[in-house]
Structure formats: structure tokens, C-alpha cells
Amino acid sequence: ANGKVSCALDDQLVFSLRPAYKNYYELVTVSALDREETAQYMLTVTAADAGSPPLTSSHTFTVAISDVNDNAPVFNQSSYTMYVRENNAPSVLVGAVSAADADVGLNAKVTYSLSAGQAAERPWCSCLSVNSESGQVFVLRALDYEQLRQSEVVVSASDAGSPPLRANVTVRLLVLDENDNAPLVLYPAPDSGPASSELVPVSAEAGYLVSKVVAVDADSGQNSWLSYHLLRATDPGLFAVAAQSGEVRLRRPLTDRDSVKHKLVVLVRDNGRPPLSATAALSALLLKDFSDLRQAHSSPATDDQPGSLTTYLILALVFVSLLFLGSTAAFVARGLCKRKELKAGHVLYGADNLPSGLAEAAAAGTLPHPYCYE
The missing domain is CATH 2.60.40.60 (Cadherins)
Structure with missing residues (x-):
């Protein structure tokens, strides 16, 4: 009994000792191991004999767990x-x-x-x-x-x-976003002509809405915040532009001393750093009634009518002059040809110069065909 040896592990739930043959033991796992939880284990094995009192001996060793690729990044x-x-x-x-x-x-x-x-x-x-x-x-x-x-x-x-x-x-x-896009004016269109002029009645009071400038900016945030300012005007004291909406309104009532036609330039500016801007051109007509509108629209045609009539008169004069010159040249050429023919033939200028036989024939009006006379 004093030489009979038994081995045991101290406080281990993962490993156990299993007798293999006399005085030999196998260290085996009890459950699955996870290196990521415990990379190594410290095991203490105690050997004891069966004597009385029993004598013991202990040994501690390390078990390292090798890695397998069981964890994804x-x-x-x-x-x-x-x-x-x-x-x-x-x-x-x-x-x-x-x-x-x-x-x-x-x-x-x-x-x-x-x-x-x-x-x-x-x-x-x-x-x-x-x-x-x-x-x-x-x-x-x-x-x-x-x-x-x-x-x-x-x-x-x-x-x-x-x-x-x-x-x-x-x-x-x-x-x-960067402020790399200038405002784009939608109304009035940059290529609009006089037909897009705004009509303002003479009876309009202060605050009358003349027009509205519409613009957009392709940027975003504060780079797309637009403000409107009156840059130039025929009468700066007559018009005002709303900074946020772009509405163009009258500052005061109209008077007879105000000009009929007005031109305005509105500046559209964004809030970027640095700010970018664009301009919009407007024109306004002050009218008493719609007859003024018809007169304003018909005046360009009336101005063009004398010009067209003058053109037709010039063309007719040139045509008549060319016709006259051509006719004169034809008559002159024909006269010259006849003069040459008369010089080449027998020209009879009077009966006194003719021979007696021809004089009698000339008096009788029976000259032979080879003779010519004027």
C-alpha cells in the first residue's frame, strides 16, 4: 500500500486525469476549449501514496492552447x-x-x-x-x-x-458644397426683348407690384441663399426691390413729370464666401390707358414704313434711269448705223443735183430701188 500511487488535478473543470496503465495517467479535456477565452492553463498535479499517513508530491505545468481560424475580423x-x-x-x-x-x-x-x-x-x-x-x-x-x-x-x-x-x-x-455656382435668373429671361416690358398704370400708388425677379442657385445651404438689390435705374427714387423676394415695387405714386419708359438692373447675389452674383434687366412703361399701349407697339412699325417706302422709290428710280439710258443708247446706235449707210450709197439731197432722167423720175415719185433718199 505504501507504494501504490494515485494522481489528481487540483480544482480543474476543463481537464481531467485518466489512468492509462501502472503509474501512467493521461491528461484529457472535459469540454471544448476556446483560445480566445483562455489562452493557457496552469495545472497542478498531486501524487499521493496509500500509506498511513499518506505522503504527497505536487507538480505544476502549463498547457497552451493553439489557435485555429475561427474568428472573422x-x-x-x-x-x-x-x-x-x-x-x-x-x-x-x-x-x-x-x-x-x-x-x-x-x-x-x-x-x-x-x-x-x-x-x-x-x-x-x-x-x-x-x-x-x-x-x-x-x-x-x-x-x-x-x-x-x-x-x-x-x-x-x-x-x-x-x-x-x-x-x-x-x-x-x-x-x-462649395460656392462654385452663380445665381441663374429665370425671370426676366436674359434674351427677353422690349415685348417683355412691364406695364404700369399712371394711377398706381406707392407699393404697386411692378414685377418680380426669379432666380435659383444650384448650390445648397447658405451658398444658395439669394438676396436682391437695385443696381441701376432710370429713376432710382421711383422703384424699390425686396431683398428676400425680389419683388419690384413703386416707392411713391407716379406723377406727370415721370418718364414714360424706365430701365432697371437688379443684382442677384448669393450668401457664399466669396459671394457670386448675376444681373437681371427690367423695363417698365407708364401708361394712361391701353391706347398708349397700342401706340407704343405700333410706333416701331410706323418708323419702319418710311424706310420701306424710300427703298421702293430708290429701286423704281434706278429702274427708270437704266431704262432711259438703255433706250437713249439704242437710238444713238441706230442713228449712227443709218448715217453710215447713207454715206455708203447715193444720197439725193435735191432734184437740182440729179441727172435729167432721174430728176424727172424723182419729180414723178418713181425713183429706182437702188437709190435712197431722206
């Missing part, structure tokens, strides 16, 4: 939101993603990449790139807020285990 955020200003420089850094793996060694080495399926479904995601080692996110090209206000990509983190495990996270990129 885990990102430190459920999603990422990054910001970049429009008109950015190419390859600008906008942020970084980070993932950790609970394993060790190659099983914990994480690399980053864009999800291949995402890039195929949304080609415009090519504006973003991620560094495979550090997880830094770059914008590869300049962005325009008016064309692309936000973008989403899926970044994948993969370990180097076998087989590799991976995790995905959504990265949202927001483009911040």
Missing part, C-alpha cells in the same frame, strides 16, 4: 461616414476603416478591399479607393456636389487564415 464601427469638399484634389485622404481579429498570427492578419460585387453594380463607386494594409480611404478624382452628393461603398476586411474569414462594412461618403 470585426470592424470597430458598424458603419462609417466620411466627408469631402467638392472640387477636391485627386487622391485626397478622407478617413480610415479599422478591423481587428481575435485570432493570432496569420489568422489575425487583416487586409482591406472594396467589395467586388458593389463595384460591378455601381460603376461610380470607382471614385473611392482603400489601402489594403492600413484601411485608409481615398477619393481618386475631383467631385462635383451638383452631380454627386453622396456615395456608398462596401469595404471588406479579410484575414490570412485558411480558409480566410471576412467581414463587410458600409462606408458613406458625403460631398460638401
Whole structure:
């Protein structure tokens, strides 16, 4: 009995000792092990004989748990939101993603990449790139807020285990607006002519709404806040422009001394830094009644009528002059031809110069055909 030995573990629920053969014991696991929970165990084995009193001996040793790739990478955020200003420089850094793996060694080495399926479904995601080692996110090209206000990509983190495990996270990129668009005037249209003049009755009182300038700005936020200002006017004291609405109103009642036609230039300015602006040109007609309107519209045609009549008269005079010159030239040419024919033939200027036989024939009116006379 004094030489009979038994071994036991002290306070262990994970391992146990199982007799193999005389004085040999096997250390076996009782339950599944997880290296991520306990990487190693300190075991104390006590050997005791069966004597009286029993004598014992103890030994402590370490059991290290080896790693297997049973943990996928885990990102430190459920999603990422990054910001970049429009008109950015190419390859600008906008942020970084980070993932950790609970394993060790190659099983914990994480690399980053864009999800291949995402890039195929949304080609415009090519504006973003991620560094495979550090997880830094770059914008590869300049962005325009008016064309692309936000973008989403899926970044994948993969370990180097076998087989590799991976995790995905959504990265949202927001483009911040810059004041790079000037206001656009919708009314009055820049190419509008005199027909778009605003009609104002002479009886209008102060505060009468003459017109309203309408403008928009493609930017957002305070870059799109517009204000309206009267830049120039034929009579600056007669008109006022509302700074917020762009309404053009009369400052005072009209009088007989006011001009019939007025021209105004309204400045439209945004609230960006630096501010951008545009101008709108307006014209106003002061009318007593609608007969003034007809006269105003018919006056250009009346002015054009004398010009057209003068053109027709000039054309007629040129035609008649050419006809007269042509006729005169024809008559002169015909006379010259006849004079040459008379000089070439026998010209009879009187019966006294003719021979006696021809004189009698001339008196009788029966000259032969070869003779000509005037």
C-alpha cells in the first residue's frame, strides 16, 4: 500500500486525469476549449501514496492552447461616414476603416478591399479607393456636389487564415458644397426683348407690384441663399426691390413729370464666401390707358414704313434711269448705223443735183430701188 500511487488535478473543470496503465495517467479535456477565452492553463498535479499517513508530491505545468481560424475580423464601427469638399484634389485622404481579429498570427492578419460585387453594380463607386494594409480611404478624382452628393461603398476586411474569414462594412461618403455656382435668373429671361416690358398704370400708388425677379442657385445651404438689390435705374427714387423676394415695387405714386419708359438692373447675389452674383434687366412703361399701349407697339412699325417706302422709290428710280439710258443708247446706235449707210450709197439731197432722167423720175415719185433718199 505504501507504494501504490494515485494522481489528481487540483480544482480543474476543463481537464481531467485518466489512468492509462501502472503509474501512467493521461491528461484529457472535459469540454471544448476556446483560445480566445483562455489562452493557457496552469495545472497542478498531486501524487499521493496509500500509506498511513499518506505522503504527497505536487507538480505544476502549463498547457497552451493553439489557435485555429475561427474568428472573422470585426470592424470597430458598424458603419462609417466620411466627408469631402467638392472640387477636391485627386487622391485626397478622407478617413480610415479599422478591423481587428481575435485570432493570432496569420489568422489575425487583416487586409482591406472594396467589395467586388458593389463595384460591378455601381460603376461610380470607382471614385473611392482603400489601402489594403492600413484601411485608409481615398477619393481618386475631383467631385462635383451638383452631380454627386453622396456615395456608398462596401469595404471588406479579410484575414490570412485558411480558409480566410471576412467581414463587410458600409462606408458613406458625403460631398460638401462649395460656392462654385452663380445665381441663374429665370425671370426676366436674359434674351427677353422690349415685348417683355412691364406695364404700369399712371394711377398706381406707392407699393404697386411692378414685377418680380426669379432666380435659383444650384448650390445648397447658405451658398444658395439669394438676396436682391437695385443696381441701376432710370429713376432710382421711383422703384424699390425686396431683398428676400425680389419683388419690384413703386416707392411713391407716379406723377406727370415721370418718364414714360424706365430701365432697371437688379443684382442677384448669393450668401457664399466669396459671394457670386448675376444681373437681371427690367423695363417698365407708364401708361394712361391701353391706347398708349397700342401706340407704343405700333410706333416701331410706323418708323419702319418710311424706310420701306424710300427703298421702293430708290429701286423704281434706278429702274427708270437704266431704262432711259438703255433706250437713249439704242437710238444713238441706230442713228449712227443709218448715217453710215447713207454715206455708203447715193444720197439725193435735191432734184437740182440729179441727172435729167432721174430728176424727172424723182419729180414723178418713181425713183429706182437702188437709190435712197431722206
